[in-house]
Amino acid sequence: MPPPRFARPELDGTVIVRRFQLPQLETEAHIRKxxxxxxxxxxxxxxxxxxxxxxxxxxxxxxxxxxxxxxLMGKLVDKGVYYITGGACTDANRSDTPPQNVEAAVLSSTTFEGAPPPPDITVGWCFDARMLLHRSETSRSPETPHRLQRAIKALQSFERACDVLPVELLTPFAMHTDGSLGPDLNRAAPSISAENRSQWIPARLATHEEVCSFQDPRVYEDFVKSGAALANLKSDVYCSDKASSVAALLSAGAVIDASVAALRGVAASRSAAASSATECALPLVSFCLVRPPGHHCTASQPSGFCLINNVAIAAQQLRTRHASVLPSGPPRIAILDLDVHFGEGTASFVEDACDPASLLYLSLHRYDKGRFYPFDGRGDTAYVGGSRDTASKGGICNVAVHTNAQQPTQCEQVISDHLMNSVLEEIFLPRLARFRPDLILVSLGFDAAYGDPLGKMAVEGGFASVVSRLKAWCLQDGRTVGLVVVLEGGYNPEAVAQGVLSVALALSLPCTDPALQRLAKERLPKVWADLRQRQERRHREWQQLRRERAEVDVGAAAAGQGTETSLPALEEPEQVQEDAWLLNRHKRWCTALIAKVKQIHRDAMPL
Incomplete structure (x- = not known):
């Protein structure tokens, strides 16, 4: 009797149950059925x-x-790991020592020959625990508070956190019995090192005037003023009670204030009084750890987990209310969107502004010939703006990637560290050099990361390397350009945590730092090994089916029933090539893709 092709999950046995709140104490429990x-x-x-x-x-x-x-909606499975949330923490089981975790184990093994280099620039930080209270009450959504909560935990667990984080972010937070979030008063107050150059940008709610400088007041009036849930939402976005409004307004307020601080830092550094941009007391660079994300939201339509477009609102505020910060006049703003999805909301803001001389949108995203979310033709490489007004032509610079990461014969077509680095160096930085921005707003999503359930791409070290390179570009060759990184998507909490940690180090530390160099290393796409394993399993199943059919045919022949079968023909699964062969092919594909993008851009925008 041949073995079963698929084993049923075992519903009797033991499981691990962990407390979702920090510290994550765990216990073993028995299950039956x-x-x-x-x-x-x-x-x-x-x-x-x-x-x-x-x-x-x-x-x-x-x-x-x-x-x-x-x-959890289904049954518990033997040897599974599950979490328990709700209730109240008992004082007797509290601990001041956070549990060991993946990122701490990886980074604590980093060894240095001598003291590691100190932070080389002032970095602004934005976060508010109230953003974690925005959650879906009625449906399962991958955009959960745990994405950001896990990232904050990773930052706090890093062995050099006292060198790079402000004390406000080092302070653990806890959910109180009334459902509110705030500092955990049962923990010891943290301290920072003498080398720490971080600056805390206090949280505040964006005002009605600020939000409606981009968002349609007919849609957002009650949402901003009274916290009423938005109505007539698409199925890919949720909005609950006042908690959603507070989180969105905090997010917008954070990005506005970080952008204004960076622009003021640019003004101060360019003045005769500043000897060096890296010595500027104001934060030229900032990291906004915010949610919900924003880049899919248009002026009147929330979409793709995005309630309001914080980056568009901040850019509009810089162009109007803060237009006089620089002596030269309104700032030139570049928005670099590195989420795996095209940010149609931000792109529409740039296009509708009809000012390509001072507003530029650049995006690297998965497109798949328009078959990948948000299914918007304006995300195509050939689209440069100007569909409604020729005055906006040239304000959009898309690198739309057609991927086949799950196809054995074309799996080299994937967004990877190598592609991200190459696009930055060969397309985006030359375009930025021609544009000469005063400020770069980076909409950074970690859904292009390996392991993301929606993006299904292969980026690992590319996030740190791109941000580190951008930071260097903003300060080299006599430039002084502000840089504000804003969290967008990313739906694997562990990948988001690793990405946030790597970008935090890229912003705070010099490129010579050993930990940063390890995190920014260009890695082989792991999706190839996963696909190879899947195809090998399918091949074993295919062989088993062939043997089963052969046995059926032999039995039928012995019974005098003939050997013909009505079952469909079995197609042998394709195998995946070795990594070295795939890497060589991947690099050739990246080179051809970039050359094609350059040619399309030249044809669309002839000099």
Whole structure:
């Protein structure tokens, strides 16, 4: 009897249950038929949670969730790892020592010959824990608070956090029994090193005037003023009660203030009083750790997890309310979108401004001939703006990538570290040099990262290398250009955490730092090994089916029933080539892609 092709999950056995809140204490629990064999409250007690606080208001209900804090809908499986959230933390089980985690284990193994180089520039930081309260109450969504919460934990766990983070970001936060978020008063106050050059940019809510400088007031009036949920939303975006409004307004306020601070830093550095841009006391570069994302949102249509477009709002504020910061006049602003998805909302803002001399949008994204979200033809490489007004022509610079990462014979066509670095050096930096920006706003999504469930691409070290190179470009050859990095997408919390950590080091540390060099290293796309393993498994299944059919044919022949079968023919699965062969082919594909993009841009915008 041949073995079964697919084993059913085992619903009896043991599982690991971890507390979702920090510190993530864990326990073992027994399951039977996919359910816990003891009350959830009993398991919660072993990880320091209780269903209801003895003092104060009632706590959120206890429930089992996955690692993105999405409520479990199915059965528990033997040897699985699950999380428990809700309830209230018991004081007896608190710990001041965070658990060891992946990024801490990786980076703590980094060894230095002598002291590592100190931070080389002032970096502004934006974050507010209230952004974590925006969540979907009715449906499962990959855009969860855990994306950002996991990134903050990674930053705080890094061994040199006291060198690069402001004390406000080093301070652990906790969810209180009333559902609010704030500093964890049970933890010791952190301290920073003498080398630390970070600056905290306090959180604030963007005003109605600021938001509606881009967003349509007919759509956003109640959302901004009273926190009412937005109506008539598409299926790819959610908006709950006032928490969503607060998170979105905090996000916009953070990007506005970071951009204004960077522009003022540019003005100060360009003045005769500043001897060096790296010595400027104002933050020339900033990192905005914000959610919800914004680049899909147009003036009147929330979309793609985006409620308001924080980057467009900030750029508009710089062009109007803060137009006099630079003595030369309104700033020249470049928006570099490195999310795996085309940012149609930000692109529409740039195009509608009809000012390609002072506003430029550049984007590297997966396009797949228009078959990848957001399915917008304006994301094509050949589109340079001007569909509605020729005055806006030239304000859009797209690098639309047609990928085949899941096809065994074409899997070299994938967004990788090599492609990201090459596009920056050969397309974006030359375009930026011609444009001469005063400020670059980077919409940085980590959904092009390896392991992202939506992007399915292969970037790892490319995030750190691109940001490090951009930072160097902004300060070299006599330039002084502001740089503000804004978190957009990314739906694998571990990939987001690693990406945020690597970009934080790229902004804060010199390119000679050993930890940064390791994180920025160009890596072989891991999607190839995954695809190879999948095809090898399919090939084994194909061989098993052939043997089963052969046995059926032999039995039929012995019974005098003939050997013909009505089953369809079996097609042998294609195999994946070795990595060295694929890498060589991938580099040739990248070279051809960049050459084609350059030619398309030349044809669309002849000199």
């Amino acid at each position: 996919g359910d816990l064999r003891e009350p959830l409250e009993t398991v919660a007690g072993r990880v320091g949670l209780q269903a209801r606080c003895s003092t104060g208001p009632s706590s959120p209900a206890l429930c089992l969730v996955d690692n993105q804090e999405l409520v």
